[in-house]
Amino acid sequence: MEDLWEKLLMAGIVVLVALVLRLVLVFVIKRSVRVLTAKQNTREPDAELGSRARQILTRAGGLASQRQKQRIATLGSLLRNVVDVVLVVITLLTVLAIFGVPMGPLIASAGVGGVALGFGAQSLVKDYLSGIFMLTEDQFGVGDLIKVGDLTGTVQEVTLRVTKLRDPTGTVWYVRNGEVLTLGNVSQGFSTATIDIPVAIDEDPEKVQAVLRKAVGSMAEEPEWSTKLLENPNVLGVGSTSGGTMTMQISLKTGPDQQWGPTRAVRERAQRALAEAGIRGPILPGGAPTL
Incomplete structure (x- = not known):
């Protein structure tokens, strides 16, 4: 006892x-x-x-x-x-x-x-270990736009085993963390965009660039775009020539995943400024330039 x-x-x-x-x-x-x-x-x-x-x-x-x-x-x-x-x-x-x-x-x-x-349960262990490393390294989080293989979507939920994404069509995808081999995070750092502006091939490139710079060169100073553009749009010059088309290129640098609105605004301003300056659009195969 x-x-x-x-x-x-x-x-x-x-x-x-x-x-x-x-x-x-x-x-x-x-x-x-x-x-x-x-x-x-x-x-x-x-x-x-x-x-x-x-x-x-x-x-x-x-x-x-x-x-x-x-x-x-x-x-x-x-x-x-x-x-x-x-x-x-x-x-x-x-x-x-x-x-x-x-x-x-x-x-x-x-x-x-x-x-x-x-x-x-080795695949389950692999999923959990991958989830732990993803969280530890802060590879992505809820609300981030990421690319996983051929899939692009916004992160809805992150767990140790699976990551839930919603693609642009509204479909919800469940991705096992252990199956993620390559991953791109669009929402980290900054985003860039290159915009092609087509004009007639026989237009003066320097004149076209001057018109474009005047139209979009100070967008970052405007209140509407000052919180999205990291710097003023940069007119790069002639990007390519093909047939009756000369393509001018403009580059943008914005906050993460914020390039879509400024891209549309640059296209609109460029089109309006070129029309007011009398610069013709691409020459069609039949010989008549587009408006």
Whole structure:
């Protein structure tokens, strides 16, 4: 009877130590989560960009801070679950050893079962490990526009096993994290666009460029576009010539995934300015230029 009480006392001490250790580890994890959450995104924009570009990208980084907090909270929850599982297993095995339960057959059975489970669930483990790395490296987050293989869509939800996307047609796609081999994030950094403006091949290129620069060269200074354009549109010059067409090119640099509106505005302004300047459109095969 005395031996039983001694074993119960030892088991109680083991459980108490495990509880104290869990409290310490959980406190450390929560403290780390609070410290990381309090830190703002300190990534500086490209030094080659102007002050306007740095301001816009800084605002974009501020909008992403909430996503960063969610990512840190998810990782903290994952670490707490890992701590709980490890401590429960170690405590249970220690208590069983105190009461004289043979550990050899139990550990051997667990090893065989673990190997069988590993072979059967290796794809599931791969998905979870990939999800952990995606969250840790902040490859993307909810609201980002990403490209995964041939699929392009907006991230609706991110879990450790799957990522839910919605493509432009409204279809929701579920992508297993372990199957993501290449991934492009359109919503990080900045976006660029090259706009082709076709005119008649016998027009004066310098005159056309002057008209285009006057039409779009100061768009970034206008209130409507100052929060999207990182710099004024740049008229690159002649991009190509083919048949009766000379193509002038204009480049844009905007905030992430914000190039669509400025692109349409540049086309409209270019078309209007060229028409007012009397610059003809591409020459059709029949010999008559387009309007």
